[in-house]
Amino acid sequence: MQPLLEINGLTMDFGGLRAVDNIDFNIYSKEIVALIGPNGAGKTTFFNCVTGMYRPTGGDIYVHTDRDNKKRVNGLKPNKVTELGLARTFQNIRLFKGMTVLENVMIGRHCRTHANIFSALMRNKRIIREEYESASYSYHILERVGLDVFANEIAENLPYGAQRRLEIARALATEPKVLLLDEPAAGLNPQETDNLIDIIKMLRDEENISVLLIEHDMGMVMKISERITVMDYGKKIAEGPPGEIKENPDVIKAYLGEDIDAQA
């Protein structure tokens, strides 16, 4: 089976610091995979390389566009990476706070429409139709993540947990094949975390989206992941199903006595 995302020997140096060290990683259709590791292990740098925020110093990143074709992602701008089907959220919420919830999702939709500054000024028939389609598609996404009731609210007035879901909705508007979530459960209460787990599973089961998440909430990681990749000091130190990872001596050592089993 072809992976959706194929990464070989990914390496990222910041001066003398090797933040990501020769990582191989694949994600396949309809998978939920967690990327874990202690603080500073290189997880966010890995995301930044994959999504075009950083140009890796070594290795190859490919998106399989169909059965026989793959496109090299290294060095592409973030918007081009998004067009290839990779979307992400960030550790810190990055919404357009003064805009409505629906408008925030419509902005995410932009990479799938043809609007530009000139066509928007002209407001020809095609643009008006596209705007309408973008609004109704975005509203549908809000329904999927349970935010449709807030569609016309200003984003910054939403409760924190709903703002986190809105970030996911905005990423979904780009029609990703793989969704990369950077600490999606940070700051959520247990009920909100359970709700997030349901949303992620729904995306896999009903929208055929694969999800790669960085997460420190081990309870969530163990509940949701089919596979876990563990990084430490930039290297991949383990990979496997949750049951194996919990028992892996290298992983236990990397967490320096943090009892990942007890947190699960």
Ligand SMILES: Nc1ncnc2c1ncn2[C@@H]1O[C@H](COP(=O)(O)OP(=O)(O)OP(=O)(O)O)[C@@H](O)[C@H]1O
């Ligand atoms: N832009 C940068 N310039 C220089 N060093 C960086 C840069 N970004 C990250 N680093 C360093 O790279 C290493 C990996 O950082 P990274 O943020 O990727 O870790 P992480 O696993 O995501 O950590 P956390 O779980 O705390 O978010 C750290 O030593 C960090 O200080």
